[in-house]
Amino acid sequence: MAEIAERTGSFLEGFDAFLRSAASRSPERLQAMRRSAIDRLASTGFPSKRDEEWKYTNISPVLERVFAPVITSQGNGVARRDVDRFTFGAVAWHTLVFIDGHFSRELSTLHPLHDGVIIGSLAETIDRQFEAIEPYLARVTPHDTDAFTALNTAFLRDGGFVFVPDAVAIESPVHLLYVATGGTGAHMVHPRNLIVARENSAVTVVESFVRISDGVCFTNPVTEIVMGPHASVEHYKLQDESPDAYHVGSIHSRQGRDSVYTSICVSLGAALSRHNIVSTLDGKGAECTLNGLFTATGTRHVDVHTTIDHLQPNCSSREVYKGILDGRSHGVFNGKIIVRPDAQKSDARQTNKNLLLDGRARINTKPQLEIFANDVKCTHGATVGRLEAESLFYMRSRGIGEQTARAILTKAFASEIVDFIKPDPIRAHLDSVLHEQIEHMGEAMIPGGA
Amino acid sequence: MLKIRGLRASVGGKEILKGVDMAVNAGEVHAIMGPNGSGKSTLAHVLAGREGYVVTGGEVVYEGKNLLELAPELRAREGVFLAFQYPVEIPGVSNTYFLKASLNEIRKHRGLEELDAVDFLSLVRQKLKIVDIDQDLLNRPVNAGFSGGEKKRNEIFQMAVLEPRLAILDETDSGLDIDALRTIAGGVNKLRSSDKAIMVVTHYQRLLHYIVPDFVHVLLDGRIVKSGGKELALELEEKGYDWVQEEVGAQSR
Numbered sequence A: 001m002a003e004i005a006e007r008t009g010s011f012l013e014g015f016d017a018f019l020r021s022a023a024s025r026s027p028e029r030l031q032a033m034r035r036s037a038i039d040r041l042a043s044t045g046f047p048s049k050r051d052e053e054w055k056y057t058n059i060s061p062v063l064e065r066v067f068a069p070v071i072t073s074q075g076n077g078v079a080r081r082d083v084d085r086f087t088f089g090a091v092a093w094h095t096l097v098f099i100d101g102h103f104s105r106e107l108s109t110l111h112p113l114h115d116g117v118i119i120g121s122l123a124e125t126i127d128r129q130f131e132a133i134e135p136y137l138a139r140v141t142p143h144d145t146d147a148f149t150a151l152n153t154a155f156l157r158d159g160g161f162v163f164v165p166d167a168v169a170i171e172s173p174v175h176l177l178y179v180a181t182g183g184t185g186a187h188m189v190h191p192r193n194l195i196v197a198r199e200n201s202a203v204t205v206v207e208s209f210v211r212i213s214d215g216v217c218f219t220n221p222v223t224e225i226v227m228g229p230h231a232s233v234e235h236y237k238l239q240d241e242s243p244d245a246y247h248v249g250s251i252h253s254r255q256g257r258d259s260v261y262t263s264i265c266v267s268l269g270a271a272l273s274r275h276n277i278v279s280t281l282d283g284k285g286a287e288c289t290l291n292g293l294f295t296a297t298g299t300r301h302v303d304v305h306t307t308i309d310h311l312q313p314n315c316s317s318r319e320v321y322k323g324i325l326d327g328r329s330h331g332v333f334n335g336k337i338i339v340r341p342d343a344q345k346s347d348a349r350q351t352n353k354n355l356l357l358d359g360r361a362r363i364n365t366k367p368q369l370e371i372f373a374n375d376v377k378c379t380h381g382a383t384v385g386r387l388e389a390e391s392l393f394y395m396r397s398r399g400i401g402e403q404t405a406r407a408i409l410t411k412a413f414a415s416e417i418v419d420f421i422k423p424d425p426i427r428a429h430l431d432s433v434l435h436e437q438i439e440h441m442g443e444a445m446i447p448g449g450a
Numbered sequence B: 001m002l003k004i005r006g007l008r009a010s011v012g013g014k015e016i017l018k019g020v021d022m023a024v025n026a027g028e029v030h031a032i033m034g035p036n037g038s039g040k041s042t043l044a045h046v047l048a049g050r051e052g053y054v055v056t057g058g059e060v061v062y063e064g065k066n067l068l069e070l071a072p073e074l075r076a077r078e079g080v081f082l083a084f085q086y087p088v089e090i091p092g093v094s095n096t097y098f099l100k101a102s103l104n105e106i107r108k109h110r111g112l113e114e115l116d117a118v119d120f121l122s123l124v125r126q127k128l129k130i131v132d133i134d135q136d137l138l139n140r141p142v143n144a145g146f147s148g149g150e151k152k153r154n155e156i157f158q159m160a161v162l163e164p165r166l167a168i169l170d171e172t173d174s175g176l177d178i179d180a181l182r183t184i185a186g187g188v189n190k191l192r193s194s195d196k197a198i199m200v201v202t203h204y205q206r207l208l209h210y211i212v213p214d215f216v217h218v219l220l221d222g223r224i225v226k227s228g229g230k231e232l233a234l235e236l237e238e239k240g241y242d243w244v245q246e247e248v249g250a251q252s253r
Ligand SMILES: Nc1ncnc2c1ncn2[C@@H]1O[C@H](COP(=O)(O)OP(=O)(O)O)[C@@H](O)[C@H]1O
Pocket: B011, B012, B014, B016, B034, B035, B036, B037, B038, B039, B040, B041, B042, B043
């Protein structure tokens, strides 16, 4: 028991206060969900490195700290101009701004919507029309999925809610912008996003996690994506948090027949970040693409765990993840592909390529295939490399300095993923953020072995 | 312009250059010929500053400077250019981006203003004609998926844009059909001038019909064993390298 207590950190303490504060506005079903989530957490605790799924990621730094929940939003004096630089200049987009986890209507930009479409704050929707949410909430991601999902569910309150009815295509992307002010002391936020794309609908959703100033915080988001037949969802997640931040989040999608889901997850910031991306192909002919890029410098740690679960026949999945690791940073990539007995004619391809810019940087990469059907195509490959000496010399022989040559080659490595991004504003933004980050990589370099 | 004295160099612990001497003046074209494995590319790489090629003796003075002390990029900025025997593919970096970055580094070094996109493009258009290179190649990643001939053209195209003072062409003729060879040689000839020098490294004399050298040197087993005028190339074509080998052997006996 002592061990479990150790591995629940200080998270249970703030819960009662949170539950009381939320009680007046919350339906009983939601309160019950929160209670059972905290019970599950209290009984099982957080994973340790003995847990296979957490073998290479030590979450003790998160458990050892005390993070205060941000129960009500004071807005923290954030003005529109403070958040403008995070909106990619995309004024036509539906932008929902969350300050330290709480929706801010004043800072958000909401455009007129098609009949039946809902784009708004989860908290507001819970208060006004819980029945719109209830059929979907915590269905793709039940609270007992894992400890961090339980934690998120226990503190579930705000986030983005996107509902697209049958046969509606939302033209402008929906941007869920999570801004950490860095000014509230060590705090935690548990954003919960719910995206429902009904039959034949289409939508692009962008989640970004950014900070106005550096500071210690723990971000624990969960995104659920429910897709009907022939629906199409393009989903982007961009994590660029403070170097003192901790980020442990999940994205769970469940797809209907012939639906198309594209996920691009880019992780650039935080001291420690972990992304669980679970994609369930639960309808014949569904397609999913999970692409992503992670970078880390200094002593930072980044971990991407993806699971693609082929439940039904004739589905295809494509996955390309790239990692760039500098300094003494540590990366983890685990790509699980499950092909269930019924999922004949599944076609799955997975690639993970990693670039180590410093002899001290490390990566643990592992494909994990669990195939229970016999008529399937499944390929995977992982590489770990350094910048090519030949390419560096070629560039230098044309007058390009060594540091610049390294930066150009590193950016070129990342460009395959950046080029997957369809909306120009995100691509341009990412280009410049990456440029800035990569320019400083390898500065205190220790050359690696051969 | 370039003075090489007693240059010795080893690769992977093995001595390849065993005392090379030669002098190149502005306006001259020197051919360096020799059988495969004689050390021609090694010499070219040592001059360009490739890592892993360890100079164990001798000196190289370029425009009054100790060339061997300079980082590869500084040599390039000072006007040394190596057209690679095997040009490197760089996926993800467009040819235009690469060349503009190179040119601007060199211009900065020479105290010239950097070119903006517009000026750069008009310069490129002008230079494209010199080597008759397909404009589409410019927007593709550097050498990625280029045919052998396209890679060689691209090297000479880069040379045309960067305007080096000393160009070293390493087997630029290998793998080219006769038309491509003519075009490339024509391009190189257009870049000849009284203030520039060219070293043409080859093991066939074929290219030397089109780029006529002022001097021909024979490199054998890491040493220049014979030098002469352009007629030496013809003699080599007729009699082969064995002839030089025997002659040199006879002299040293
Ligand atoms: N990286 C290397 N490591 C070891 N030996 C090498 C390397 N590069 C070239 N050599 C050797 O050096 C010798 C000269 O090679 P090279 O300069 O390429 O000759 P050439 O260009 O005249 O054909 C050859 O014996 C070759 O095998």
